Amino acid sequence: MLVGISLETKQINSIKPIECAEEMSGYLRIVASDRCKLSFSKIFSYFAPRLRSYALKQMGNEALAMELVQDTMSNVWQKSHLFNSEKGSPSTWIFTIARNLRFDMLRKQRNRKEDVCSDDLWPILCEQTPDANEVSLDHQVTMDEIGVLLDTLPEKQKLVIEAIYIDGKSQQEVADEFDIPLGTVKSRTRLALQRLKEMLKDDD
Amino acid sequence: MISFHPKYTDLQAFSAGNCNTAMALMISAHLDMCQQCHHDCIDIQSELAADLFSLSTPTAPLDSQYLAMMSNITDLPVAKSIVNEAINTSIELDGKYFELPRVLRRHVKNTGNWSRLLGKVWQAPVELGDIGKANFIYMEKGGRVPEHTHRGSEMTLVVDGQYNDGIAEYDCGDFTIMNNQHKHLPHSEADDGCLVFTIVDQPLHFTAGIARLLNPFSHLFFK
Ligand SMILES: [Zn+2]
Numbered sequence: 001m002l003v004g005i006s007l008e009t010k011q012i013n014s015i016k017p018i019e020c021a022e023e024m025s026g027y028l029r030i031v032a033s034d035r036c037k038l039s040f041s042k043i044f045s046y047f048a049p050r051l052r053s054y055a056l057k058q059m060g061n062e063a064l065a066m067e068l069v070q071d072t073m074s075n076v077w078q079k080s081h082l083f084n085s086e087k088g089s090p091s092t093w094i095f096t097i098a099r100n101l102r103f104d105m106l107r108k109q110r111n112r113k114e115d116v117c118s119d120d121l122w123p124i125l126c127e128q129t130p131d132a133n134e135v136s137l138d139h140q141v142t143m144d145e146i147g148v149l150l151d152t153l154p155e156k157q158k159l160v161i162e163a164i165y166i167d168g169k170s171q172q173e174v175a176d177e178f179d180i181p182l183g184t185v186k187s188r189t190r191l192a193l194q195r196l197k198e199m200l201k202d203d204d
Numbered sequence: 205m206i207s208f209h210p211k212y213t214d215l216q217a218f219s220a221g222n223c224n225t226a227m228a229l230m231i232s233a234h235l236d237m238c239q240q241c242h243h244d245c246i247d248i249q250s251e252l253a254a255d256l257f258s259l260s261t262p263t264a265p266l267d268s269q270y271l272a273m274m275s276n277i278t279d280l281p282v283a284k285s286i287v288n289e290a291i292n293t294s295i296e297l298d299g300k301y302f303e304l305p306r307v308l309r310r311h312v313k314n315t316g317n318w319s320r321l322l323g324k325v326w327q328a329p330v331e332l333g334d335i336g337k338a339n340f341i342y343m344e345k346g347g348r349v350p351e352h353t354h355r356g357s358e359m360t361l362v363v364d365g366q367y368n369d370g371i372a373e374y375d376c377g378d379f380t381i382m383n384n385q386h387k388h389l390p391h392s393e394a395d396d397g398c399l400v401f402t403i404v405d406q407p408l409h410f411t412a413g414i415a416r417l418l419n420p421f422s423h424l425f426f427k
Binding site: 017020035037040041044045046047048049050051053054066069070073074075077078079081082088089091092094095096099100102103107112113115116117118120121122123125164165170171172176182183186187189190193194 | 218220221225228229232236237238239242246249250252253254256257258259261263264266269270273274276277278280281282283293294299300301302303305306307310311314332333334335364375376377396
């Protein structure tokens with residue numbers, strides 16, 4: 001087992017970065033679809049030792065370093081289905097996971113209690129964004145009610161509100177998509193929200 | 205149009221996860237509005253990742269510690285998909301709603317009530333613990349803050365509208381850092397006024413005219 005894995009590592013070492021990214025993306029796909037331990041072992045053999053060097057530098061001690069390696073690789077195993085190779089390479093994905101976990105570990109160590117979390121500050125790259133349609137039932141009911149209200153908005157305001165609240169886009173993304181200035185997105189959102197609020201008041 | 209961006213070195217520190225949390229919060233909010241810096245950060249992150257996971261990094265063969273780790277990991281279940289929690293994405297002042305960049309939305313619930321600072325300038329404090337003293341500041345059309353400098357530094361992000369501080373004109377998305385070398389006098393002439401998010405590490409220092417009288421009380425401002 002030991003020898004087998006070290007051989008795999010050597011084989012991977014002899015190939016080019018692009019091929020390596022493709023190969024690793026392939027393994028990630030198999031992990032996602034089949035929970036394949038062999039494919040995971042290939043990913044693990046490549047990334048875990050390299051992560052350890054990073055983690056040692058960042059955390060300054062062996063135990064914490066190995067904790068960071070373990071947490072990062074656990075995320076890879078548990079979230080492989082979220083990895084999207086069209087958005088970037090496995091290296092970038094795994095790096096952003098490790099960086100975020102490191103931030104949270106350091107804050108926890110210093111006993112910081114503020115309400116900040118790394119995934120808010122640094123959205124993980126190369127992941128599929130959660131499907132906005134996956135909402136709980138309670139939420140769904142409200143969404144239906146809101147749908148009725150949205151239909152009463154002027155078309156332009158409605159499109160902007162839907163893109164932001166239902167599709168979860170940022171205002172800049174909406175501006176790009178509709179080819180309108182950011183300021184216009186902001187004023188349409190503002191007007192629409194004002195109007196919705198008034199309608200909700202009338203309901204009471 | 206955004207004309208004021210974080211420095212490239214700050215984008216690098218941010219991407220590496222090495223800048224302080226206040227700066228990270230500001231840059232993250234800026235990225236939500238600025239495609240250019242957003243793309244720069246994506247590039248920086250993939251360079252950092254390529255360096256870190258370079259093929260040429262020498263690695264020892266996996267020992268038993270790694271193998272035990274690997275088998276622990278593969279015993280774990282698949283992560284459940286996260287359902288987006290419904291959070292307030294805007295703040296309100298006087299019936300006006302201001303949509304916030306994603307990273308600031310989490311802090312709406314920690315934002316205090318609006319209070320009038322001076323004339324047409326309003327402030328709502330944001331509880332960020334030891335990250336820094338944060339506030340939303342809203343300048344109505346014609347609203348101005350007396351000329352001041354900063355003992356420490358003040359980071360400002362324009363969330364909505366435009367303002368001018370006698371040094372330059374700032375539009376939404378613009379990010380600036382002011383320190384004690386800068387004297388400025390922010391005011392807004394935009395029809396919808398201007399909403400900014402600021403984090404300061406020291407009280408302001410008022411420099412001009414009668415406003416100097418405010419210095420003893422400056423801890424009350426933007427605290
Ligand atoms: Zn920018």
